[in-house]
Amino acid sequence: MENYINLIKLSVGTEDVDNLALWQKMPHAQTPDGLPRHVTRMWPKREAELLNGGSIYWVIKGVIQCRQRVLRLDEVMGQDGIRRCAIVLDPELHRTAQALRRPFQGWRYLKPEDSPADLTATRKTEEPLPAELSAALAEIGVL
Template sequence: MSEIHIMKLAVGAESLEDILRWEQERGFAEVSYIHTRHRPTRWEELINGGSLYWVIKGVILCRREIVSFDYVKADDHWLVGLRSKNVLTEAQPRRPFQGWRYLKPADAPKDLPTGDHGEMTPELARALKEAGVW
């Protein structure tokens, strides 16, 4: 199990459904890829069980296991290989940030049981955050 994960803002996503729809449109390969200009410094730790946690509108809602980092010399960018299966997580609010942010496993939201969408919706998590309660 990895001792570190990463978070990334899901730019352009308004909801978890956007992420799921985008991935469905890409097809159902075992591994799919996202592009990035800079590979995280601790990349070797991430491919040993680490996950990418998506922050959607200020709330972590799902994660995907990281399986590889591959450099594309012709285009000078990295491909981050992610297992195609999304794992839904408990909603956890996060402030805006740029680039990658590391996430310790102890600070990561727990996975939701299959078929459970949790008691806290992203809208409720945002409302609590905005009210300063959470």
């Protein structure tokens, strides 16, 4: 049994993995020390497991396409005085085997055994399929 847990999150408005990387380089999407972060309202209850090697798997256009290691969780206070969680991420995006996911709110836990594998070195150099084709292939179980 694995001793870590992953998260899965929709990347709303993102066109592809490269677009996600560009967005994460914007100052408002980074911590003061320059790392990408995703701010969320809920603090993960399984924090210790998440920080023990977990990643966030990004769903782009209905398909899991990549992941990033979770480095730490920072407390962020909103202008409204509400405590939020900044999920601080490793800047490296690891492309994964694609897996179809229906829309959902917020983030969810994702067990390691249910997480798509990283692409092999030879597959990383392949041109990615268009999002619509990836989603269609994943829906019929080809990807």
